Amino acid sequence: MEMNMFKPWLLLVACLSLVATASGQQQEQNVKQLGKMEVHYIGIPTTFLTPEVAQSYKIERSRYRGLLNIVALDTTKEDTPALSVGISGTATNLVGQTFTLKFNKVTEGEAIYYLATIDYPNDETYRFDILINNNGDEQQLKFTQKFYVEE
Structure with missing residues (x-):
């Protein structure tokens, strides 16, 4: 089999497997x-x-940089396919500084993620406020995430 067949799941599997082994980190997948x-x-x-994964997705690795990965699935269909949506959002730290997030859409085969x-x-906590637009159906995703610098 060609390596390209595995690429759609490369980032997701990398994220999930690393989250599972991250000791002392407040990292978990949420739905x-x-x-x-x-x-x-x-x-x-x-x-x-x-x-290698960071380079393939043009993500700069840094002790001071976090990555958000968001996937929207269509629950009205039996196989819940990934949706192509409009997505925008902000991150606000605890002292009230707000940062605009720039999402990049990644489409690989049937996989679509942002x-x-x-x-x-x-030790920075952010409140994320993400607006997801699925053909006019706008929904708001709000969550809090704490990031730590690795020593």
């Missing part, structure tokens, strides 16, 4: 039902990615 969408989201330090990075100092 929320928003309207007719099932939204999966995760925030991890970019250092959790191997250099990636954004955020810079952070050590």
